[in-house]
Amino acid sequence: MPLEIGRVCMKVAGRESGRYCVVLKKISDAFVLVTGPKILTGVKRRKCNIEHLEALPYNLEIKEDASDEEVISAFEKANLTKKLDLKLPSAAEVKAEKEKVKPEKKTKEKKEKKK
Amino acid sequence: MMLRVKKRTPTGKVFIHLKKRKPRIARCAICKKPLHAVPRKTPSETRKLPKTKRRPERAYGGYLCSNCLKELLREGIRKRFG
Numbered sequence: 636m637p638l639e640i641g642r643v644c645m646k647v648a649g650r651e652s653g654r655y656c657v658v659l660k661k662i663s664d665a666f667v668l669v670t671g672p673k674i675l676t677g678v679k680r681r682k683c684n685i686e687h688l689e690a691l692p693y694n695l696e697i698k699e700d701a702s703d704e705e706v707i708s709a710f711e712k713a714n715l716t717k718k719l720d721l722k723l724p725s726a727a728e729v730k731a732e733k734e735k736v737k738p739e740k741k742t743k744e745k746k747e748k749k750k
Numbered sequence: 751m752m753l754r755v756k757k758r759t760p761t762g763k764v765f766i767h768l769k770k771r772k773p774r775i776a777r778c779a780i781c782k783k784p785l786h787a788v789p790r791k792t793p794s795e796t797r798k799l800p801k802t803k804r805r806p807e808r809a810y811g812g813y814l815c816s817n818c819l820k821e822l823l824r825e826g827i828r829k830r831f832g
Contacts, residue, residue: 645827649808652820653809
């Protein structure tokens with residue numbers, strides 16, 4: 636099964652092995668952009684090697700480089716949640732995910748103090 | 751657990767020194783190849799390590815090697831979804 640946009644597949648290697656994800660965009664002949672999305676299957680939106688993916692016979696109708704919300708709604712539309720026994724995130728979880736503020740990177744000042 | 755090692759001391763006498771044995775390397779449950787990222791420590795030492803240092807963070811980390819896991823996952827998908 637070729638990897639085209641919207642193809643549902645499973646990551647077979649790496650930290651997220653054994654989890655489902657959706658192909659969003661073809662980056663090169665070896666890499667594709669993939670997302671779980673994170674709140675649904677735990678796979679972050681990231682570049683992934685094609686070797687690390689195993690295609691499933693399911694396909695979501697999403698446009699290229701769709702946002703995570705669109706992917707979740709596409710999952711619902713294709714009522715795949717029962718088949719792949721995924722737990723749909725409740726609205727609260729979705730909100731909490733958005734509000735999670737990323738801690739800013741440690742800036743350089745620390746180094747100057749030591750001198 | 752302790753290895754008895756004979757040592758000749760400067761006065762010419764032979765003493766027995768007790769040397770700690772290293773436990774066996776962790777091996778994959780299927781292909782028996784040595785596992786990566788699993789330290790060779792006694793259970794008491796391993797218990798002191800942080801969780802992420804005891805085994806890889808992958809599914810079946812520290813039990814199956816990555817290749818066996820990859821095959822199993824692919825097989826599972828092919829069998830289940832055809």
